[in-house]
Amino acid sequence: MTALDIAHGDITTIAVDAIVNAANSSLLGGGGVDGAIHRAGGPEILAACRELRATSLPDGLEPGRAVATTAGRLPARWVIHTVGPVWSAHEDRSGILRSAYHNSLLVAHDLGARTVSFPLVSAGVYGWPLDDAALQAVTTIRETQTGVETVVLVGFDNAAVDALRRAVSRAG
Numbered sequence: 708m709t710a711l712d713i714a715h716g717d718i719t720t721i722a723v724d725a726i727v728n729a730a731n732s733s734l735l736g737g738g739g740v741d742g743a744i745h746r747a748g749g750p751e752i753l754a755a756c757r758e759l760r761a762t763s764l765p766d767g768l769e770p771g772r773a774v775a776t777t778a779g780r781l782p783a784r785w786v787i788h789t790v791g792p793v794w795s796a797h798e799d800r801s802g803i804l805r806s807a808y809h810n811s812l813l814v815a816h817d818l819g820a821r822t823v824s825f826p827l828v829s830a831g832v833y834g835w836p837l838d839d840a841a842l843q844a845v846t847t848i849r850e851t852q853t854g855v856e857t858v859v860l861v862g863f864d865n866a867a868v869d870a871l872r873r874a875v876s877r878a879g
């Protein structure tokens with residue numbers, strides 16, 4: 708079974724095999740954790756994303772899917788880019804959010820990554836309520852059986868870390 712750890716702070720400073728990016732469908736960068744990863748990892752990551760757009764992903768990456776690139780200068784070996792759904796009060800998009808975690812873990816498994824870190828996908832610019840974002844993350848990671856040994860869920864601030872702790876105790 709995959710071990711689940713919670714960490715506090717900037718995901719780019721954590722040493723893991725693969726770091727998951729909460730990207731957008733363009734894969735060409737943005738704010739939030741996406742901006743932080745591109746800044747810390749350097750231009751190699753964007754170059755790899757542009758290459759993907761020019762080859763296998765001309766229309767970009769659909770929400771819920773995941774794809775890997777180099778991690779450039781980051782301590783990690785790979786960045787796994789995924790796209791979460793934008794929160795909607797009218798439509799249940801949690802299946803897409805769960806797919807983002809599930810598919811990122813499958814990509815990590817295929818790469819041979821043993822340690823993987825995740826931010827709280829969709830919980831920033833995309834507006835997903837923090838407690839539910841944390842619960843979807845924890846339950847999906849628990850349900851996805853892969854060769855990944857340890858997942859580190861990173862809360863950027865105290866509120867996110869508290870939400871992650873509540874989610875772990877609710878998920879049992």
Ligand code: AR6
Pocket residue numbers: 716717718719729730731736737738739740741742743791826827828829830831832833834835861862863864867
């Ligand atoms: N380390 C860990 N977590 C972080 C960091 C960091 N350095 N920076 C922010 N967070 P967001 P989304 C947290 O907005 O909601 C981008 O522009 C943040 O507090 O990064 O999926 C993309 O290009 C929040 O809890 O991602 C897309 O356009 C969580 O990471 C869009 O934002 C996710 O916030 C994606 O929105």
